[in-house]
């Protein structure tokens with residue numbers, strides 16, 4: 633499941649040249665290519681937008697199919713590190729597992 637399918641716009645996401653070029657072949661935006669890529673990998677997507685036009689655009693991803701070549705190009709964009717935090721980092725794990733614990737004041 634992708635809770636941030638656009639990586640919250642980090643790393644100049646919406647101007648990525650590879651995604652732009654692929655989208656031009658289908659008349660689709662970077663956002664639409666990204667959503668389509670995830671959907672074709674069976675990842676559930678939860679994109680956020682406050683803009684009605686973008687919301688309509690984000691639903692409009694079921695009338696084109698990315699080729700294996702497109703999929704491989706996008707896969708190569710993976711930088712193999714989180715833009716947010718790592719679930720393998722002990723400090724992150726301690727923070728997350730501590731969230732439910734009650735704080736007892738002395």
Ligand SMILES: NC(=O)c1ccc[n+]([C@@H]2O[C@H](COP(=O)([O-])OP(=O)(O)OC[C@H]3O[C@@H](n4cnc5c(N)ncnc54)[C@H](OP(=O)(O)O)[C@@H]3O)[C@@H](O)[C@H]2O)c1
Pocket residue numbers: 635636637638639640641646661663664678679680681682683686687689690
């Ligand atoms: N990421 C997490 O860790 C996390 C955790 C818990 C809950 N959630 C929830 O999961 C959802 C994911 O949202 P998110 O903000 O985390 O990340 P996101 O969906 O990756 O990115 C949202 C950003 O993309 C922009 N955007 C959306 N559609 C666009 C389009 N078609 N073209 C250009 N820009 C577009 C939005 O701008 P505009 O709004 O200005 O259009 C916003 O700046 C939200 O409902 C969030 O509350 C996320």
